[in-house]
Amino acid sequence: MLNLFINSVFIENMVFAYFFGMCSYIAVSKSVKTALGLGAAVTFVQVMTVPLNYLLNQYVLAPNALGEGVDLGFLSFIIFIAVIAAFVQLVEMIVEKFSPSLYNQLGIFLPLIAVNCAIMGGSLFMQQMVGTEINSVGDSIVYGLGSGIGWWLAIVMMAAIREKIEYSHIPAAMKGPGIAFIITGLMGIAFMIFSGIQL
Amino acid sequence: MKLSKNFTNPLAANNPVIVQILGICSALAVTVKLEPALVMGLSVTFVTAFSNLVMSLLRNGLPSRIRIIVQLVVIATLVIVVDQFLRAYMYDVSKQLSVYVGLIITNCIVMGRVEAFALGNKPWDSFVDGVANGLGYAFILVLVAFFREFFGSGSLLGFKILGDWYTPNALMLFPPMALIIIGCIIWVHRSINKDLQEK
Numbered sequence: 179m180l181n182l183f184i185n186s187v188f189i190e191n192m193v194f195a196y197f198f199g200m201c202s203y204i205a206v207s208k209s210v211k212t213a214l215g216l217g218a219a220v221t222f223v224q225v226m227t228v229p230l231n232y233l234l235n236q237y238v239l240a241p242n243a244l245g246e247g248v249d250l251g252f253l254s255f256i257i258f259i260a261v262i263a264a265f266v267q268l269v270e271m272i273v274e275k276f277s278p279s280l281y282n283q284l285g286i287f288l289p290l291i292a293v294n295c296a297i298m299g300g301s302l303f304m305q306q307m308v309g310t311e312i313n314s315v316g317d318s319i320v321y322g323l324g325s326g327i328g329w330w331l332a333i334v335m336m337a338a339i340r341e342k343i344e345y346s347h348i349p350a351a352m353k354g355p356g357i358a359f360i361i362t363g364l365m366g367i368a369f370m371i372f373s374g375i376q377l
Numbered sequence: 378m379k380l381s382k383n384f385t386n387p388l389a390a391n392n393p394v395i396v397q398i399l400g401i402c403s404a405l406a407v408t409v410k411l412e413p414a415l416v417m418g419l420s421v422t423f424v425t426a427f428s429n430l431v432m433s434l435l436r437n438g439l440p441s442r443i444r445i446i447v448q449l450v451v452i453a454t455l456v457i458v459v460d461q462f463l464r465a466y467m468y469d470v471s472k473q474l475s476v477y478v479g480l481i482i483t484n485c486i487v488m489g490r491v492e493a494f495a496l497g498n499k500p501w502d503s504f505v506d507g508v509a510n511g512l513g514y515a516f517i518l519v520l521v522a523f524f525r526e527f528f529g530s531g532s533l534l535g536f537k538i539l540g541d542w543y544t545p546n547a548l549m550l551f552p553p554m555a556l557i558i559i560g561c562i563i564w565v566h567r568s569i570n571k572d573l574q575e576k
Binding site: 194195196197198200201204205252253254255256258259260263292294295297298299302303306349350351352353355356357358359360362363364365366367370 | 395398399400401405406445449450453456457475482553554555556557559560564565568574
């Protein structure tokens with residue numbers, strides 16, 4: 179389990195290895211504070227939706243789960259996205275009701291999360307890993323937590339770097355997304371150093 | 378006149394990937410080789426075109442409160458069609474694309490075009506807009522894949538182009554290089570279109 183955790187945070191990092199969640203990663207990494215907020219929200223939703231989708235996968239979608247000869251695997255996409263959208267909506271409503279101050283801080287990020295590929299990607303990868311790395315609900319929680327934290331780590335590091343490069347002399351055409359992509363690439367190369375670690 | 382402008386604009390001056398920074402998530406991972414990049418580009422074109430068409434037909438009778446979930450259902454259904462088609466007729470490519478086909482659902486280009494264009498325009502205009510944006514996305518994908526396959530394996534579409542004297546640059550096959558190539562494409566594009574540069 180520890181291995182799965184380390185693996186999903188560092189080696190198979192959502193951003194650097196699979197490019198998941200790049201849209202909001204580039205768009206929201208301009209200040210460390212907002213990056214922290216979005217990262218926390220993504221990690222939370224990831225921890226909740228991956229196990230939910232794991233249970234649905236095991237008891238509804240997997241071959242023969244609903245009876246002999248029934249394979250609903252082709253419905254995975256639509257079920258997963260429905261769970262994610264419904265869950266994000268639910269979180270938004272609960273947070274708005276019970277903690278308006280937190281809602282004001284996170285409010286703008288919550289709708290963004292439904293279309294964040296890191297969440298959908300996490301569930302799809304979880305489905306592929308069933309039977310190898312992931313064999314229980316516990317494993318799926320660990321995987322959701324690890325991949326969420328990996329994304330969080332990446333966006334906060336990126337935001338910190340972008341706050342600093344405000345003061346650097348960058349060619350005018352490179353400013354903004356251009357340099358952000360190249361920095362992400364270089365960070366990805368640095369993260370490749372973790373590959374092959376076994377615990 | 379307006380229609381042709383709608384068509385050419387997303388291909389270059391207002392490209393969804395390098396100007397609006399949308400849909401990077403599922404884009405870069407499939408650019409190691411040219412063939413999966415082409416298939417992915419065409420799949421996204423199909424999904425954007427038809428989701429725009431369907432949502433544009435539905436736009437007058439649709440309450441705005443539930444539009445997001447209706448969009449997700451329409452898009453997810455189209456993606457399932459694409460996924461099943463690829464599995465049936467192009468099994469190898471579908472294995473290479475793995476979870477990224479499913480991630481077309483959360484591709485921001487698809488949702489973005491439906492929200493920004495299809496909900497306020499006539500069906501035929503929306504269809505053209507969807508095709509053009511999909512092709513703009515496919516163009517960048519193919520460009521990145523061209524450089525990565527050419528320098529990384531010395532081949533194009535699987536055919537050997539460079540002879541035995543060329544030592545393939547394995548770094549090009551690693552994920553971070555896709556980001557750096559995109560960064561360079563943005564650099565070139567913004568050097569030509571000066572009005573896009575950030576102050």
